[in-house]
Amino acid sequence: MxxxxxxxxxxxGVGKSTTAVHxxxxxxxxxxxxxxxxxxxxxxxxxxxxxxxxxCQETDxxxxxxxxxxxxxxxxxxxxxGVSEMVRVVLDCCDAVLVPVKPTALDLSxxxxxxxxxxxxxxxxxxxxxxxxxxxxxxxxNALQDAQAYFKKHRIRLLDTYVRxxxxxxxxxxxxxxxxxxxxxxxxxxxxYQSLFEELLAMFTTKGVE
Numbered sequence: 001m002x003x004x005x006x007x008x009x010x011x012x013g014v015g016k017s018t019t020a021v022h023x024x025x026x027x028x029x030x031x032x033x034x035x036x037x038x039x040x041x042x043x044x045x046x047x048x049x050x051x052x053x054x055x056c057q058e059t060d061x062x063x064x065x066x067x068x069x070x071x072x073x074x075x076x077x078x079x080x081x082g083v084s085e086m087v088r089v090v091l092d093c094c095d096a097v098l099v100p101v102k103p104t105a106l107d108l109s110x111x112x113x114x115x116x117x118x119x120x121x122x123x124x125x126x127x128x129x130x131x132x133x134x135x136x137x138x139x140x141x142n143a144l145q146d147a148q149a150y151f152k153k154h155r156i157r158l159l160d161t162y163v164r165x166x167x168x169x170x171x172x173x174x175x176x177x178x179x180x181x182x183x184x185x186x187x188x189x190x191x192x193y194q195s196l197f198e199e200l201l202a203m204f205t206t207k208g209v210e
Contacts, residue, residue, distance in 0.1 A: 004094040008080035020079040034073040039081040050176035100135035103147035134162040161196040
């Protein structure tokens, strides 16, 4: 089994699937990648097909563990639904979990549940990396600064990179593309995602990452 990266949050509507597909597409340019859709929703499947990213769907927790153990790709990206049981199952076998969080009061409050699940898993799995980042950020508001202050107050480490709320990202699934293929209009979005994924992969080579 290769390195398993889960994109997860028990809160919906935070950009999990969009982030997971962009991560798989970015990695696939230089590495072997398989995408695992652990959700009952099949919306990402035709998107992945157009991107020529190998994928499979498995919604049963027990079968999912067997599937992940059998896959031999260099990187395995798992799009995890917001179901606590499935999140816990995936955290038992993944190398890293990437957690997108929207910078709103409700989302910040709800993300505490996800972080508690991760913290419990890390007590028994010291090698599990957790990477939390702010997604769908509107730079016209003070939400970014408020969210950063919230995480700092609670001593929760955020990745330095955040992903802006941009129309080109919302359009990507409708066009069956990622922002890396969408030209000059997607330049800022491409920079955001590339910076995010480079920071994520650095966790595998950095010692002492929490």
